Each structure stands twice: as C-alpha cells, then as structure tokens.
Amino acid sequence: MTVVFARYIHISQGIAYTLAALWQSGYFQTGISVLWSIAAIVAMLLSKRYADRILWLAGFGVLILVVLKLFIVELAHSGTIERIVSFIVVGLLLLLIGYFVSMPPKQKENKVDSNK
Numbered sequence: 001m002t003v004v005f006a007r008y009i010h011i012s013q014g015i016a017y018t019l020a021a022l023w024q025s026g027y028f029q030t031g032i033s034v035l036w037s038i039a040a041i042v043a044m045l046l047s048k049r050y051a052d053r054i055l056w057l058a059g060f061g062v063l064i065l066v067v068l069k070l071f072i073v074e075l076a077h078s079g080t081i082e083r084i085v086s087f088i089v090v091g092l093l094l095l096l097i098g099y100f101v102s103m104p105p106k107q108k109e110n111k112v113d114s115n116k
Contacts, residue, residue: 001039005031026082029074033086036066037093044101053106063097066090 009028010017022028043059046052070090074083 001035002032005035026080029069030082030086030089033066033070033074034089034093036062036069037090040066041093041097041101044097048101056101063094067094 006022006028007017009015009022009025009031013025013027015021015025015028040059040062043062044056047054047056047059067090070087074086
C-alpha cells in the first residue's frame with residue numbers, strides 16, 4: 001500500500017518516482033504516517049474482533065514505527081503544515097486506539113489430564 005501511495009504522490013504532485021525525491025516530499029511523509037496508522041488501527045480492531053493477541057501486537061509494532069518516524073524524520077523538518085497535520089492526525093488516531101481497542105487477553109491453554 002505504501003508503493004501505491006508513492007505512485008499516487010508521483011502522479012498527483014509531479015514528484016519524481018525515486019526514493020530520494022519521495023523522502024523529501026512533505027506530502028509523502030504525511031501520507032505514509034496516516035496510512036500506516038490507519039493500517040495499524042485496522043489490524044488492532046480485527047484483533048479485538050477475533051481475540052488475536054499476535055495481530056494486536058503487530059498493529060502496535062506498526063504504531064511504534066510511525067511514532068519513531070514522526071520524531072526522527074518529521075520533527076527534523078518541523079515547521080511545515082504537512083508535518084503539523086501529520087502529528088495531529090496520528091495523535092488523534094492514537095487516542096482512538098487507546099479508547100476503543102484494548103489488548104486481547106491471553107488464551108488459556110486447554111490441558112488434557114490423561115490420568116482421569
């Protein structure tokens with residue numbers, strides 16, 4: 001989905017379809033932060049529905065990557081409207097996750113007692 005979004009930015013914004021050019025684009029940086037956050041939310045909501053702790057942890061891992069990207073990449077180039085929007089949207093999505101999606105409980109193992 002990142003590649004599809006990169007292609008969209010290339011076509012709509014006229015940015016060269018190279019890693020360096022896309023990496024310098026504020027639109028691309030903001031978009032992948034929001035896109036990855038939404039993907040993490042979807043994974044975490046599905047984990048709640050199916051009571052799958054591993055899927056929840058995978059979504060949480062993606063969120064950690066997004067937050068690290070925000071602080072390392074986007075904070076280094078702070079001041080543009082794209083960075084501000086990115087921080088606000090990702091922050092709101094994190095609040096929604098904290099409110100709606102708690103970690104599923106551990107599955108209890110069904111031990112069969114062979115002595116009975």
